[in-house]
Amino acid sequence: MLKVRGLTKRYGGTEVVRGVDLHVRRGECFGLLGPNGAGKTTTLRLLLGLIEPDSGSIELAGIAVPEHAREARMKVGVVPQMDNLDPDFSVRENLLTYGRYFGMAKSAIVARVPELLEFAGLASKADAPIVQLSGGMKRRLTLARALVHDPDILFLDEPTTGLDPQARHLIWQGLRRLLNEGKTIVLTTHFMDEAERLADRLVILDHGRVVAEGAPRALIESHIEPAVVEVFGEDLADWTHARAASLCQRFETVGETLFCYTASPDTVIAALKQAPALRYLHRPSNLEDVFLKLTGRDLRD
Amino acid sequence: MTHFFHLPRLSWRFIPVWRRNYLVWRKLAIPSILGNLADPMLYMLGLGYGLGSLLPDVGGMPYLTFLAAGTVAYSTMNAATFEVLYSSFSRMHVQRTWDAILNAPLTLDDVMLGELLWAVAKSLLSGLAILGVIWGLGLYGSFWMTLWLIPVVALVGFCFGGMGLVMNAVSPSYDFFLYYFTLIITPMVLLCGVFFPVSQLPPLLQNVSAWLPLSHAIDLARPLVLGKTPGDIVQHGAALCAYGFAGYVIALALTRRRLLK
Numbered sequence: 091m092l093k094v095r096g097l098t099k100r101y102g103g104t105e106v107v108r109g110v111d112l113h114v115r116r117g118e119c120f121g122l123l124g125p126n127g128a129g130k131t132t133t134l135r136l137l138l139g140l141i142e143p144d145s146g147s148i149e150l151a152g153i154a155v156p157e158h159a160r161e162a163r164m165k166v167g168v169v170p171q172m173d174n175l176d177p178d179f180s181v182r183e184n185l186l187t188y189g190r191y192f193g194m195a196k197s198a199i200v201a202r203v204p205e206l207l208e209f210a211g212l213a214s215k216a217d218a219p220i221v222q223l224s225g226g227m228k229r230r231l232t233l234a235r236a237l238v239h240d241p242d243i244l245f246l247d248e249p250t251t252g253l254d255p256q257a258r259h260l261i262w263q264g265l266r267r268l269l270n271e272g273k274t275i276v277l278t279t280h281f282m283d284e285a286e287r288l289a290d291r292l293v294i295l296d297h298g299r300v301v302a303e304g305a306p307r308a309l310i311e312s313h314i315e316p317a318v319v320e321v322f323g324e325d326l327a328d329w330t331h332a333r334a335a336s337l338c339q340r341f342e343t344v345g346e347t348l349f350c351y352t353a354s355p356d357t358v359i360a361a362l363k364q365a366p367a368l369r370y371l372h373r374p375s376n377l378e379d380v381f382l383k384l385t386g387r388d389l390r391d
Numbered sequence: 392m393t394h395f396f397h398l399p400r401l402s403w404r405f406i407p408v409w410r411r412n413y414l415v416w417r418k419l420a421i422p423s424i425l426g427n428l429a430d431p432m433l434y435m436l437g438l439g440y441g442l443g444s445l446l447p448d449v450g451g452m453p454y455l456t457f458l459a460a461g462t463v464a465y466s467t468m469n470a471a472t473f474e475v476l477y478s479s480f481s482r483m484h485v486q487r488t489w490d491a492i493l494n495a496p497l498t499l500d501d502v503m504l505g506e507l508l509w510a511v512a513k514s515l516l517s518g519l520a521i522l523g524v525i526w527g528l529g530l531y532g533s534f535w536m537t538l539w540l541i542p543v544v545a546l547v548g549f550c551f552g553g554m555g556l557v558m559n560a561v562s563p564s565y566d567f568f569l570y571y572f573t574l575i576i577t578p579m580v581l582l583c584g585v586f587f588p589v590s591q592l593p594p595l596l597q598n599v600s601a602w603l604p605l606s607h608a609i610d611l612a613r614p615l616v617l618g619k620t621p622g623d624i625v626q627h628g629a630a631l632c633a634y635g636f637a638g639y640v641i642a643l644a645l646t647r648r649r650l651l652k
Contacts, residue, residue, distance in 0.1 A: 174487035
């Protein structure tokens with residue numbers, strides 16, 4: 091569905107995307123993860139043919155981009171990072187107007203609107219102005235708008251950023267439904283639970299390069315110890331100095347917390363029971379641990 | 392910059408962009424018509440009758456007629472300029488409507504052509520309203536000749552729409568547009584013979600005036616109101632086209648640099 095080879099993009103002297111290869115299969119949900127500034131949004135804009143790469147090739151739905159970006163975009167629905175619904179129109183008019191940009195006849199769009207409103211859970215809000223919608227409703231409408239021309243593939247740029255948990259779950263439910271209908275989804279996010287939940291496969295981007303690729307479970311298994319014990323408390327420094335190296339396979343201290351990565355958490359916990367001043371949290375390792383291991387803990391603003 | 396420059400690649404996909412603006416305008420048509428059209432009309436009638444009663448013939452015609460011909464061009468210029476500055480800027484920068492459209496199979500060339508032709512439509516409306524007053528008050532020499540004002544008005548709208556899009560492309564905020572009005576539009580109104588004949592200006596300013604697009608517009612409009620065939624039609628028409636087209640092409644490159652980098 092999407093084949094990308096050796097994609098690079100330079101701004102002035104800095105390479106923002108540095109030799110990215112991607113291969114997305116039909117019907118899968120593909121995650122594009124990375125810290126801020128890793129090149130996720132730039133990559134999406136390159137894939138849509140909005141900007142031209144300095145080198146590399148893109149084939150989207152079988153069409154070469156950016157050479158035939160217009161034709162390719164006919165087959166893609168886009169949910170951008172920032173809402174850009176048309177505030178001059180109602181919910182229904184937003185769908186009607188957007189369909190026209192794809193050259194659809196009015197009758198074809200009108201026939202499709204009830205289905206899209208139902209999908210977005212906005213049937214009762216069809217004639218409401220955009221300002222009356224909550225953040226979650228706006229996102230759902232943006233998603234429905236991206237589907238107006240029945241695209242084969244959907245690009246979602248941080249679709250749930252800024253939403254409350256209820257609203258996020260509604261979006262996820264909608265995306266699951268689309269995957270069941272056979273749509274292909276490419277999703278950028280920096281919510282690891284979102285990626286773990288939705289993505290069949292994903293890549294982690296950092297400084298414009300792919301640093302890891304695979305299914306979420308496989309990435310966790312291959313990149314990181316199976317369990318994490320997070321330790322915090324007053325005597326942490328002394329305990330770390332005395333015990334951490336012998337008890338943990340790998341550890342790091344971040345602020346006031348020690349992250350102890352291990353295959354045998356029971357041993358660590360038994361040792362911690364002897365140190366009543368310390369508190370701890372034992373959990374299975376997750377995608378976020380992989381992400382932080384590969385991209386580091388520095389702020390990326 | 393050269394990287395962002397290429398000749399416009401035009402397609403029919405601009406139509407839904409034009410239509411989007413039309414549909415929004417239709418919702419607010421009545422207040423919009425009053426707001427856009429009443430103002431130039433009040434100036435024209437107020438000054439035309441008030442000041443005109445004190446004056447002898449100006450440029451060989453009653454002052455009201457002189458002013459009416461200038462106002463056709465002036466109000467058309469304003470209509471196009473306001474549309475591509477404030478309204479286009481809202482759609483491009485504040486509402487991010489252009490971003491949404493660019494994710495569909497449209498290019499920036501299509502979007503900006505739609506915006507430009509929408510500005511032409513707004514200009515036509517504005518010019519026709521003044522033309523209506525000219526007809527109503529019988530300020531014309533030959534009714535049939537005044538019909539030629541309609542294409543002239545469209546051309547003037549194209550010219551100032553294209554020029555204004557350049558400002559839209561470089562403006563960081565609405566406040567920036569004041570410079571354009573203060574430094575370009577207002578001096579042009581005073582130099583190009585809207586309110587008084589260019590012959591009243593010192594020779595140096597007359598030479599400057601001859602190059603300004605509003606002068607070309609007025610040199611076409613004023614004879615047509617009087618029922619005469621304008622001189623140098625081709626030169627004036629070509630100048631208006633050139634200003635508008637150059638504006639569109641430059642604006643396209645600048646906007647491409649702004650949005651699609």
